[in-house]
Amino acid sequence: MRKFGIAIFSFILFITAVQAQPKHTLDKIAGVVGSSIILQSDIELKYATNIAQGMQPNPAFKCLILQQLLTQKLLAQQAIIDSVEVKDDEVDADVDRRMRTMIQRAGGQDRLEQYLGRTVLQYKDEVRPDIKEGLIAQKMQQKITTNVNTTPQDVEKFYKKIPVDSLPTFNKEVEVGEIVFYPKLTLAEKEAYKAKAEELRKRVIGGEDFGKLARLYSQDPGSAPNGGDLGFADRTAYVKEFTAMAFKLKAGDISPVFESTETGFHFLQVIERRGEQVHVRHILIIPVVTQESLTRAKTMADSIYTLLGKNKTIDFSSAAAYYSDNKDTKFNGGMLLNAESVETRSTFIPTDKLDPQVALVTDTMKVGSISKPFLFTGPDGKQGYKILYLKSTSNAHKANLAQDYPKIKEFANNEKVGRTVSEWFEKKRKETFIRIDPEYQGCPVLKGWSTPTPAIVDVTPAESTTKP
Template identity: 70%
Template sequence: MRKFGLVLLSFTLFISLARAQQKHTLDKIAAVVGGSIILQSDIELKYATYLAQGNPANPAVKCQIAQSFVTQKLLAAQAIIDSIDVKDDEVDADIDRRMRGMIGRAGSQDRLEQFLGRSVIQYKDEIRPDIKEELIAQKMQQKITSDVNTTPEDIKKFFNTIPKDSLPTFNKTVEVGEIQFNPKLNETEKAYFRAKAQDLLDRVKKGEDMGALARLYSQDPGSSLQGGDMGFADRSTYVKEFTAWAFRLKAGELSPVFETEYGFHFLQVLERRGEQVHVRHILIIPTVTDASLQRAKAKADSVYDFLTKNNKISFSNAAAYYSDNKDTKYNGGMMLNASDVETRTTYIPTDKLDPQVALVVDTMKVGSMSKPLLFTDAAGKKTYKILYLKSSTNAHKANLVDDYPKIKEYATNDKINRKVSEWFQKRRKQTFIKIDPEYQQCTNMKGWASPVDESMVTTTPAEVKP
């Protein structure tokens, strides 16, 4: 099942802003790049998305958006020359990923379609050309920078160009491993919660309204307010047990009560559309018992004793074998820096650590393990953990010895940015670019417009009407 955190308010804001701007803004051509046009409404819609994500109003962002559209058009035009394309299934996969996010924020596909004022199928058809162009532009940029190679000499040279008084200060960073022990209910303890779900299923079968029961009793925060309605989704959306029942049943059929990692469910298929299914469900989440917590602690104590008395097994191997945390057990138990998901680094600033973990790690020596401790996450879930401090670096001014990986990343990004910038400088001199006066005032757009007559444009776009 999906982890739902319904953000309906921000999604509604996104749609409201988009509609308001479509209604009140007289559409115009914001820029022309070769034979392609960029509309004001394109920029406004992307700015609405920016606001809907909780960002503060900032007109300068529109300048950045305008520039991103111009650069995308330039890259896409070069991609045609270089025969760079994306496969239809790549485009479809990206669109489906975006749509799952939008449906999740809206709460259901019906709600999304209501906000959009069109069916999801229609909307996907409308955005498909833009998404394809965006993916092609990304591939083109990757080709431009594919030969970028950062040598140790490049890294040293880049570091030496930074004025000493401008060197960044890095916070204390640590590498922390964990072996997590989740409390697990035995079959006797589970029986009570399974029976609650079965009782609700029996009531539905006797004619009670499933939507009403879901609003009253379902413990899925993302769908209960919608009567358990989860909208349309494909097979990749749910955990395997949920998927198995959702795609096995016919429209109108009810599943029996079944168990997933989230608890006990039963679902009803409302509609099927090709490889997507529309379901509603009711979830009962089992409550951790004192006895299950004690069993988790006993197992954690046992593993800790084994590790401290046996030097033949490494912490990483023990984590892979014993840990219940799927996010870290296959990474040698090492936590990843959640604020830097792209690099998947294990170096975590202490201010980015879970405060409970940071408090424990602060008392540990490098290479040591903590005794099993009880932790409670933001949702109130309790687990026992053994922590391992692999490394620790105090707050300091950047240097090549302690921060080589970070400086290498900065140096590589700088080299990539310069390569891309050089390409754009050359390309934009060879392409007719017209910028609306509103965006010629943007600092980042100065010098982009062609100092030539408009007759150079390959295709003169028709006037855009509101």
């Protein structure tokens, strides 16, 4: 947190220095795309933001920023022609999401406003137009590539184009299934936490400041520093219990205390409704797992292990669907997915990308075997018990279609999408007037972007040699 604060402080010093420069230098036009202009200040602000987020200073990066802005302007202008739009609710949700992240990293809204030298509302108003244009550009690019389809023939053709000595080498991979058992508290064990939430709600109803109580007592690390404020979001943003409560209340209403099975006890206040977006703040009290509940989870895990192993009365996939507490894997037969191949939903995971706890257990397992239940700690700090199933393993090898078709298809599809987008930009650049300031004309990534300047033809009449 301290490191980020220093970075943000450096960012503000940078912005202050930029703002102190002569106006004609700050706001010179760095680029023109059709009827839109890109100011030098736009580039400097994005450059400073990247430095604040940890990037090493590198003036050449401004070339990439200008290329991104030129690209965004081209897409946004075509979006107007094609009637591609984004709703205000989508823009508000994205702005709020970004602000929540910045507030959390800065250590609270007050500190962020101090760093920015302006209120959060002022800053949101400043960045909203650029964020909206960026979202429109994204939708336009999706429209350009929506009909891209990669066939098996395309995959084979792509693979055969790769020189044999250039084929990538894939590390050892495994397919692993899991059944997760989280400890569950009894009603009696949860009562003290519910009572604490009820007490805080009574204090809010009695007139105490909601935001102050949230900062002091809420156990949601993402919103507590911001007074429990979650910003605008749609129905897909929250777990079902939270969504049901948030969308049935009117602006200003405070909910009763309710339980979310995935987090704990909440109560919330609706600040504003905008169509299918709701702006809420909440206070969360998280029950602490007891040793008794952890022991009950282990007992459950042991009984399922017995059913899978000795008795063989149920297969692993069915057991995961019925008993696993991990919603991300239970409906996939318990199989873990490769986080780097989301689109293809590949179950083949490089061993160096496995969770260390899973890697340690599977390293001694045979293909087709099931592990005994073991205690684990998740990234969120939650403890539980887990049973693993090693479905398959493959040693490090050169890429080939038989073993690696899903990955090669993803590469082929990415190339086809990239080629489609590049061809669209090549055509659009020729049809659109684009001017780039001389300061950036030497940038390699901007070569070919400027509209050629027509040659000037001398039409001055030649001096006559005939005497009157």
